[in-house]
Each structure stands twice: as C-alpha cells, then as structure tokens.
Amino acid sequence: MSNSAFVAEALALIAAPACACDAQGVVSAANPAMEELAGGPLEGRALLELFDRDALTAPAAIAIVSAQTPAREGRWEAVLAAGTAQAGRVVEVRARPLPAACGAGATFVFGPACRNDADADLRGTVLRQATVLEHAPVGIVVTLPHLVKSCNPRMAAMLGYTPEELTDIDPVRVFAEPRQYQAFVDAAVGVLGSGGLYEGELQLRHRDGTLLWCRIRAKAVDVSAREAGTVWIVEDITAKRQALTEVQAIMTNAAIGIFFTRERVITRYNGCFARMFGYGEAEVLGSSTRLMYPDEEAYTDLGTHAYAVLAAGRSFRSESVMVRKDGTPMWVGIIGYAANPNEQGQGQGRGTMIWMIEDRSGHKRAEESLRNALMENQAILDNAVLGIAVVEGGRMVRGNRKMFELFGYAPDAIADRRVPHLYPDEDAWWAAREAVWADFQAGRVHTSEHLLVRRDGTRFWARLSGRPFDLAQPDGRSMWLVDDVTAQHQAAEALRRARDELEVRVQERTAELQAEIVERRQAEARVHHMAYHDALTGLPNRALLAERLDRAVLAARRDGRRLALMFLDLDRFKTINDSLGHATGDHLLREVAHRLCRVVRASDTVARLGGDEFVVLVPGVHAPAECGLVGDKIIEALGEPVHFEGRSLHISTSIGICLYPDDGADVDSLMRKADAAMYQAKAAGRNNYQFYSGRMDAAERHFELETELRGALARGEFALLFQPIVAIGDSALHAPQALEVLLRWRHPQRGLVMPDEFIPILEENGMIVAVGEWVIRRACEQAVAWQRAGLRPVPLAINLSPRQFMHRGLVESIRGIVEETGIDPGLLEFEVTETALMQHGSQTLETLGQLFGMGMRLSIDDFGTGYSSLAYLKRFPVRRIKIDRAFVRELEHSGEDQAIVAAIMALAGSLQLAVVAEGVETEGQLALLRGSGCQYAQGYLFARPVVDGEVAALLEAAA
Numbered sequence: 001m002s003n004s005a006f007v008a009e010a011l012a013l014i015a016a017p018a019c020a021c022d023a024q025g026v027v028s029a030a031n032p033a034m035e036e037l038a039g040g041p042l043e044g045r046a047l048l049e050l051f052d053r054d055a056l057t058a059p060a061a062i063a064i065v066s067a068q069t070p071a072r073e074g075r076w077e078a079v080l081a082a083g084t085a086q087a088g089r090v091v092e093v094r095a096r097p098l099p100a101a102c103g104a105g106a107t108f109v110f111g112p113a114c115r116n117d118a119d120a121d122l123r124g125t126v127l128r129q130a131t132v133l134e135h136a137p138v139g140i141v142v143t144l145p146h147l148v149k150s151c152n153p154r155m156a157a158m159l160g161y162t163p164e165e166l167t168d169i170d171p172v173r174v175f176a177e178p179r180q181y182q183a184f185v186d187a188a189v190g191v192l193g194s195g196g197l198y199e200g201e202l203q204l205r206h207r208d209g210t211l212l213w214c215r216i217r218a219k220a221v222d223v224s225a226r227e228a229g230t231v232w233i234v235e236d237i238t239a240k241r242q243a244l245t246e247v248q249a250i251m252t253n254a255a256i257g258i259f260f261t262r263e264r265v266i267t268r269y270n271g272c273f274a275r276m277f278g279y280g281e282a283e284v285l286g287s288s289t290r291l292m293y294p295d296e297e298a299y300t301d302l303g304t305h306a307y308a309v310l311a312a313g314r315s316f317r318s319e320s321v322m323v324r325k326d327g328t329p330m331w332v333g334i335i336g337y338a339a340n341p342n343e344q345g346q347g348q349g350r351g352t353m354i355w356m357i358e359d360r361s362g363h364k365r366a367e368e369s370l371r372n373a374l375m376e377n378q379a380i381l382d383n384a385v386l387g388i389a390v391v392e393g394g395r396m397v398r399g400n401r402k403m404f405e406l407f408g409y410a411p412d413a414i415a416d417r418r419v420p421h422l423y424p425d426e427d428a429w430w431a432a433r434e435a436v437w438a439d440f441q442a443g444r445v446h447t448s449e450h451l452l453v454r455r456d457g458t459r460f461w462a463r464l465s466g467r468p469f470d471l472a473q474p475d476g477r478s479m480w481l482v483d484d485v486t487a488q489h490q491a492a493e494a495l496r497r498a499r500d501e502l503e504v505r506v507q508e509r510t511a512e513l514q515a516e517i518v519e520r521r522q523a524e525a526r527v528h529h530m531a532y533h534d535a536l537t538g539l540p541n542r543a544l545l546a547e548r549l550d551r552a553v554l555a556a557r558r559d560g561r562r563l564a565l566m567f568l569d570l571d572r573f574k575t576i577n578d579s580l581g582h583a584t585g586d587h588l589l590r591e592v593a594h595r596l597c598r599v600v601r602a603s604d605t606v607a608r609l610g611g612d613e614f615v616v617l618v619p620g621v622h623a624p625a626e627c628g629l630v631g632d633k634i635i636e637a638l639g640e641p642v643h644f645e646g647r648s649l650h651i652s653t654s655i656g657i658c659l660y661p662d663d664g665a666d667v668d669s670l671m672r673k674a675d676a677a678m679y680q681a682k683a684a685g686r687n688n689y690q691f692y693s694g695r696m697d698a699a700e701r702h703f704e705l706e707t708e709l710r711g712a713l714a715r716g717e718f719a720l721l722f723q724p725i726v727a728i729g730d731s732a733l734h735a736p737q738a739l740e741v742l743l744r745w746r747h748p749q750r751g752l753v754m755p756d757e758f759i760p761i762l763e764e765n766g767m768i769v770a771v772g773e774w775v776i777r778r779a780c781e782q783a784v785a786w787q788r789a790g791l792r793p794v795p796l797a798i799n800l801s802p803r804q805f806m807h808r809g810l811v812e813s814i815r816g817i818v819e820e821t822g823i824d825p826g827l828l829e830f831e832v833t834e835t836a837l838m839q840h841g842s843q844t845l846e847t848l849g850q851l852f853g854m855g856m857r858l859s860i861d862d863f864g865t866g867y868s869s870l871a872y873l874k875r876f877p878v879r880r881i882k883i884d885r886a887f888v889r890e891l892e893h894s895g896e897d898q899a900i901v902a903a904i905m906a907l908a909g910s911l912q913l914a915v916v917a918e919g920v921e922t923e924g925q926l927a928l929l930r931g932s933g934c935q936y937a938q939g940y941l942f943a944r945p946v947v948d949g950e951v952a953a954l955l956e957a958a959a
Contacts, residue, residue, distance in 0.1 A: 007020045017031070018108065028105065050081055138235050140233055158236055159206055175203075198218040201214065214234050219231055258272070258273060260355070262352050322357075333358045391480060392478070396417045440474035447466075463485045465481040483520070536586055536608070537593035540606075564624075565616075591642050600634075624659060655681055655689035658674040659691075718743060719743075729930075740831075742945050781821050786951065791951075799831045845876070861884075885939075916936040917939075
C-alpha cells in the first residue's frame with residue numbers, strides 16, 4: 001500500500017473533519033467530514049483558502065502554508081472563510097507532523113471551539129484583535145512578574161528577536177544592566193499598583209548588544225490580581241533623541257547667540273547668547289525680551305516691525321542697539337524666523353520664534369574710525385595755505401577751499417571750469433600751455449608765475465607748480481599748487497626801480513625765493529606721494545592703482561591684448577595682528593609687500609588697498625596659465641616664514657584672478673570680479689588662487705528684454721503715470737501747474753520695469769518712435785477726457801527721446817494727433833534732453849521752430865548733464881529748463897551741487913527761462929531751491945506719479 005493511500009485510510013477512521021497537507025500547505029487527502037465542512041472536494045486546494053485571513057494569526061498562517069508544526073502538537077483557533085459550509089464559525093485546529101515514513105507534511109484535525117454563537121462571536125473578535133496587535137507599528141508585550149508572557153512581532157523585531165525567542169524569558173535580559181531593570185521595576189510597580197498609567201523613557205539592549213532609547217507606557221490588566229499581568233506599549237525613539245542631541249550640539253557650539261521666544265518671553269538660549277549679554281546659564285529663562293532693549297520705545301518698535309515680517313512668512317533681519325546685563329550698550333545684528341510658519345499667532349509673537357544675534361560693535365567702531373580719517377584728510381586740504389587743484393583735459397576737476405578763495409568763487413563753483421577762463425586772454429593761455437607741455441614731456445615738475453584773472457575781473461600774479469600724477473602720461477590728470485605772489489611781484493618791481501642801491505637786498509630776496517621754491521617743490525612731492533602711496537608699505541594705494549588700471553585697460557584695448565588683475569587677501573592675518581600686536585602686523589605687511597615686489601615683473605604694479613588686501617596688476621598677459629604661474633610664485637614666496645622679534649610667523653594668501661577683457665571692460669567691474677574670485681578662493685580652503693567665472697551674462701538679460709519689448713506695445717503692457725509740477729515761488733504750495741507724462745512697462749512676469757532699463761533698448765532698436773507716438777496720442781486723449789469730465793485744463797509735459805526727436809516724421813505725427821484728438825496745442829509742452837538738442841544744430845532749430853509755430857511749448861530736460869552751447873541755447877525757442885535730479889538729490893549736503901544749481905539759475909535768469917527742479921523729496925531741498933530763485937518743482941515731496949484715475953482727486957484736492 002502507498003503512503004498516500006495509507007494516509008487517506010487513516011483519515012477515514014477519524015470522525016472529526018481532518019485532512020493531510022504536503023510541505024507547501026496543499027491538501028493531499030481529506031475525509032468525508034472534512035469535504036462536507038469545506039463544501040466540496042478539497043484535494044489539491046490550499047488549506048489556507050478555508051480560513052478568514054483577517055482573523056488568522058501569524059503562527060497559524062505559517063503552519064498552514066508550510067505544513068510545519070513543532071515537535072509536539074500545535075493548536076490554534078481560526079474563523080472559517082466565506083464559501084465553506086459553516087462560514088464565520090470559530091473552530092479549533094490541531095496540527096501534527098506526518099510520520100517520517102509518509103514524507104514531509106502534517107495532518108490537521110478540526111473541532112468545535114465554543115459551545116454557542118455568542119462565544120463564537122467573541123472568539124472571532126478576539127482573533128481579529130490579535131491580528132491587529134500582530135501588525136501594530138509599536139511594540140506590545142504582556143508580562144508577569146519577571147516573565148515575558150507574550151509579545152507582538154514589532155516588539156520582537158525592535159530588539160532583534162522572534163516572538164517565540166522573547167516569550168517566557170526574564171525581561172532583565174533586554175535591559176542595559178540589572179540595576180537599570182530593578183530601578184525601572186521599582187518606579188513602575190508603584191504607579192501600576194495604584195491603577196495609574198506608567199510612562200517613561202529608558203534604554204533597552206538589542207540582540208546585537210547596541211542600546212536603543214524607548215518610550216514606554218504600561219497599564220495593569222487587573223490591579224487586584226498581579227498574576228493577570230501588565231500590558232506594555234514600547235516605541236523606539238532613538239532617532240528622535242539623536243535629533244535632539246544634534247540640535248543641542250549646534251546650540252552649544254554656535255559662534256553666535258541663539259535664543260527661542262514665545263510671546264516675547266525667552267524660553268531657551270545658548271552659551272554664546274549668555275556670554276554676549278553677561279547672563280548665567282538659565283538666569284533669564286522665562287523673562288521678557290524687554291531686558292535686552294535700552295528703552296520701551298526700542299522694544300516696541302522692533303517688535304512691531306519684526307512680527308509683521310514674520311507673520312508674512314519671511315525671515316526678519318535688522319541691526320539695533322541692545323544692552324548687556326550691566327547696562328552697557330552694544331550694536332548687534334539680529335535675524336529671526338518662525339519655528340513653525342503655519343502656527344497661529346505669528347504676527348502677535350505668540351508662536352515659537354528662533355533668533356540669531358551677533359555683536360557688531362567692532363564693525364561700527366571701524367566704520368566710525370574710517371569716517372573720521374576721511375574727515376581729517378579733508379580738513380588738511382581745506383586748511384592748506386596754498387590753492388590745490390586737480391586738472392584734467394583743460395578743466396578743473398576739483399579744488400580746495402584756498403583755491404576758490406584765490407579766484408573769488410563760491411565753494412565748489414570752480415569745479416569743471418575751463419582753465420583758459422582763468423587767464424587774461426587766449427594768447428597768455430597758449431603760452432603757458434606750451435611751457436607746461438614741454439616740462440611734462442621731459443618728465444619735469446613745471447613751476448612758473450602768470451597773471452591770472454579772478455571772478456570779479458581783477459588780476460593777480462600767481463605762482464603755479466604742477467606735475468602729472470603719472471610722469472609716463474604727461475597728457476593725463478595733473479595736480480597744481482597755486483600761490484598768490486602779487487605782493488612779491490610788486491616788491492620785485494620796487495626793487496627794480498631801486499636796483500642800484502638795493503642790489504644786495506635783491507640778491508638776498510632772490511636767495512629766499514629760491515629756498516621757498518625748493519621747499520614748495522619738496523612739499524609738493526611729499527603731498528603727491530602721500531596722496532598716491534600707502535604710508536606703511538610705500539606701495540601704490542587705491543587711487544594710484546585705479547589710475548594705472550584705467551591706463552592699462554586703455555592700452556590693452558588699443559593693442560588688443562589681455563591684462564590680469566589679482567586680488568590678494570592674507571589668510572588669518574587678523575589673528576596675528578590681534579594676538580601679537582600691531583607692530584608685528586605692520587612688520588608682516590611690509591615683508592609681504594617686499595616679497596610681492598620681488599616675485600613680479602618690473603612692469604607689474606603691486607598695490608595695497610588697506611588692511612590685509614593687496615592687488616597685483618599684470619599687463620600683457622597672453623593666456624590664463626601665465627596668471628597661474630604668477631599665483632604659484634606669490635603663494636610660494638609668502639609661504640616662507642617671517643622672522644620677527646624671535647618669532648617665526650607663517651602667513652598664506654587667497655588670490656582671486658580676473659582677466660581683461662574676458663571678465664570685465666572697466667576698472668570697477670574688474671575690481672569687483674577679482675574680489676569675488678578671491679572669496680571663491682577663501683571658500684575653497686584658502687592658500688590658493690581662483691579665476692573668476694561669471695554665472696550670468698548681462699547681454700543675455702539685454703537680449704531677453706529686447707525680445708519681450710517687441711510685442712509689449714501690441715499686448716498693451718505700457719502704461720502712463722502723471723506727476724504734478726507745482727509752483728514754489730512763495731512759501732505756499734499751489735495747485736499743479738502742469739503734469740509730466742511718465743512711461744512705465746508693466747511686465748507680466750518681471751513686474752514694473754523702470755524706464756532707465758528699457759528706454760535705452762527702445763532707442764537702440766528704433767522702437768522708441770512707435771512707442772513715443774503712442775505716448776503722445778494716449779496723453780492727449782486722456783487730457784481731452786479730463787476736460788470733458790469737468791476738470792480744469794492742465795498742461796502736459798511729454799518727453800521726446802533723442803532718436804524720436806530726430807525722426808523726420810515727428811512734426812507731422814504730432815500735428816495729426818492734435819487734429820484727431822482736438823486738444824489745445826497750448827496745453828502740450830515737449831521736453832528734449834540737452835544732449836539731443838546739441839546733436840544736430842540746423843535740424844534741431846527747424847524741428848523746434850515748427851513745434852513752436854504750432855503753439856506748443858518746449859523745455860530742456862536733464863539740464864546740466866550734457867554739454868550745451870550757449871550760442872545755440874539762446875537761439876532755441878525754449879520756455880524753461882529742468883534741473884536734473886542728480887543735482888537735487890544731495891543738495892542739502894553738497895556744496896558742489898548747490899553751486900551748480902546756483903549757476904543754472906543764473907544762466908536761466910540771463911536767458912529769461914523758467915526753471916523746474918526734478919526729484920524734490922525733502923523740505924530742506926525745497927527751501928534751498930526756493931532760496932536760489934527756482935520757480936517750479938516736482939517730486940515725492942508734492943506727489944508721487946499717479947495713474948489717470950487718481951489725477952481728478954489730485955486736482956480737486958489742490959483746488
């Protein structure tokens with residue numbers, strides 16, 4: 001008889017439902033009672049199909065699928081699945097391995113698990129709950145005193161065991177050490193014995209010996225019966241505690257102050273904050289942040305601004321004065337942001353805020369020192385006994401106070417004045433110029449005496465002493481010392497009349513004069529050297545470097561060659577200077593200067609900008625690799641130790657390199673980009689060099705704007721704004737006398753684009769003609785609409801660009817617009833820039849004449865920024881001129897701007913032109929303009945530019 005037949009015959013002898021399965025859980029034989037229970041033949045089917053899987057425990061499922069059971073009989077309860085004869089019924093299943101002679105597999109015998117339906121439902125519920133526990137995401141364990149009764153798979157996996165391996169063991173095995181377990185038991189028994197919920201955090205030991213932090217919650221099953229056991233819920237919080245540890249490490253080791261607040265009360269802070277303000281480790285926890293501020297007003301103001309920004313979801317940055325515990329003030333930079341931006345109450349400070357604070361008192365003191373030094377240098381120049389002037393291109397660039405006192409001009413009024421105007425006639429100027437040129441060409445300092453003319457026409461003798469800033473560039477900028485020697489000339493004339501009897505005195509006086517000349521020359525050389533060289537190292541300073549770089553750029557552009565600019569910053573120089581003293585730091589700087597000069601070519605320039613910053617200008621570069629060689633030489637030279645006062649000092653440098661014309665075409669851009677490359681070298685670990693690499697080409701943005709501009713007019717993206725021009729002749733402000741029409745581009749993605757950015761592009765590609773015609777037409781239509789609405793007529797000031805003004809069809813276009821809209825031509829005033837008027841004399845006169853003949857008014861915009869010809873200016877039919885906002889912006893603080901405004905007013909008065917000042921924003925500017933005789937003004941002080949819908953309210957409010 002075969003083994004399968006033997007098993008089938010044995011099953012037939014069992015009265016209860018029974019079956020046999022192979023090692024894969026597939027039924028190989030079943031008795032009739034089993035087939036009746038299953039609802040049909042069962043052979044060849046998986047036994048697992050008979051059970052409700054939602055109510056099936058994991059051990060049972062494994063035993064059924066694999067037909068494996070322990071050595072002794074296995075027993076469990078299960079719920080029959082839908083499709084069986086008794087679906088939903090709870091049965092008890094017993095499983096035993098087949099005899100070895102019958103092969104792998106097991107027999108399963110089904111029997112009743114309960115006596116009634118109520119018990120069946122209860123048992124089904126219990127089974128389902130057991131399934132939930134097996135799949136719970138947290139560990140669950142049931143214990144008796146010193147015994148693990150059962151646990152779910154999550155609990156076993158958390159500690160590296162199987163549920164069977166954890167069952168029936170002493171819990172002390174999974175604790176870090178027995179003492180910890182005993183302390184845990186002592187703490188938990190008291191809570192559980194009183195019926196309470198025990199909660200705590202402790203370390204358990206993984207099977208591999210590692211420790212993990214767990215949060216434990218426990219509840220006794222029955223307080224009155226300890227043998228009923230305790231249910232424990234265990235959660236692995238190792239990762240959370242690690243995160244908290246890392247945050248605490250950041251707080252502890254941060255080099256800036258960090259503190260947390262809630263409702264403006266300090267809830268936490270780090271050691272740096274405590275040291276910065278002089279408080280103990282937990283001294284101000286729970287205190288209001290008011291203790292950090294000097295007064296209530298400062299506390300309120302910062303809170304108002306900060307929490308408004310934080311409520312908008314942005315970080316807050318500011319600088320402010322705060323006070324330490326001892327009351328001393330300090331200037332700090334503060335950054336704040338919300339710990340949870342979605343938390344309610346951010347605007348009132350109720351949420352948790354994180355603040356970072358840095359003591360910037362040292363920075364403020366450095367800024368103040370620099371400002372004082374500049375003021376001291378200016379005071380030296382202003383109090384010099386000689387007139388000092390800088391001349392370039394035949395014009396005065398600037399002069400000191402003594403200079404304009406000599407010539408009778410108001411402060412700074414002599415600036416930009418042509419030098420020939422200071423001589424009695426053109427012949428005297430040319431004679432002096434030829435002598436100066438001869439000396440400069442020969443590399444000599446020029447000294448001479450000439451008869452010069454003051455502002456009031458009086459003449460005086462002056463001794464002039466001048467030299468170029470760079471002897472290699474005799475036609476470049478030069479500096480001059482001017483001394484009034486009229487008295488000497490008068491004395492010399494008297495001496496000549498009494499030559500015979502005063503010959504000795506003349507000789508003595510001559511010797512004295514020679515000594516004075518020598519002294520003045522020496523003084524001139526010292527002043528020149530001080531002005532253009534660093535006092536500590538003797539290297540060229542920033543001013544001389546800028547001149548040489550500018551000349552080198554011009555030469556490189558002319559010759560089609562490259563040049564390199566290398567920006568050096570000494571690494572950790574401040575540490576040496578602060579720790580070893582300024583004497584050591586100064587010696588180190590001098591030695592660095594000496595080594596830099598030693599490793600570069602004679603044609604290269606080494607300059608010191610200040611502090612520990614140096615610049616090397618390398619002209620005639622053929623390839624970037626040459627710069628790398630120079631950089632390696634510099635790094636190697638500075639890497640050698642510097643010996644001073646028994647110490648061996650080590651210094652390194654970070655070098656940023658940029659090339660002309662690859663990275664920039666002017667001094668400012670080259671300096672800026674070399675500086676940026678230097679910071680890249682710093683970021684790369686110091687003691688190396690980096691070449692500048694641009695990330696965005698400005699030409700790309702120019703191209704994008706030009707492309708987008710081509711459809712802007714058709715898409716209706718242009719808009720007009722109107723800004724009133726008011727009369728300021730007396731102390732009371734009147735209603736708007738005119739409205740200037742301003743063009744704006746409302747870009748759908750970029751937002752509001754200002755005219756300075758897109759008008760030049762329109763000029764360049766010629767679209768300004770079409771756009772300008774649209775502006776004139778739209779402004780005229782709007783003016784007519786205002787009049788129809790009952791508003792008083794107000795003149796419109798419309799700007800004409802240079803290209804639009806020179807367009808042949810301009811006059812006919814304006815005439816057509818006036819006829820179509822019906823506007824009174826007298827209400828139109830066209831503004832043309834000073835430069836545009838001067839470009840084409842005859843055509844300009846013709847165009848202006850035609851517009852003037854149509855009854856329209858004309859004015860010159862941005863007056864003072866171009867080069868006007870007075871001969872042309874008096875022939876133009878203009879009504880008024882507009883002072884550019886550049887001369888108004890610093891009017892309160894700049895004597896030079898005040899002088900320029902006064903000169904413009906004087907010129908306008910002589911030509912009987914009205915004057916409008918642009919960009920007036922303060923009462924101080926208004927007072928100065930009114931005092932100089934300016935009749936009209938516009939700017940934010942009176943009104944900002946408004947849209948057409950707001951003009952009516954503006955006019956009515958001023959009526």
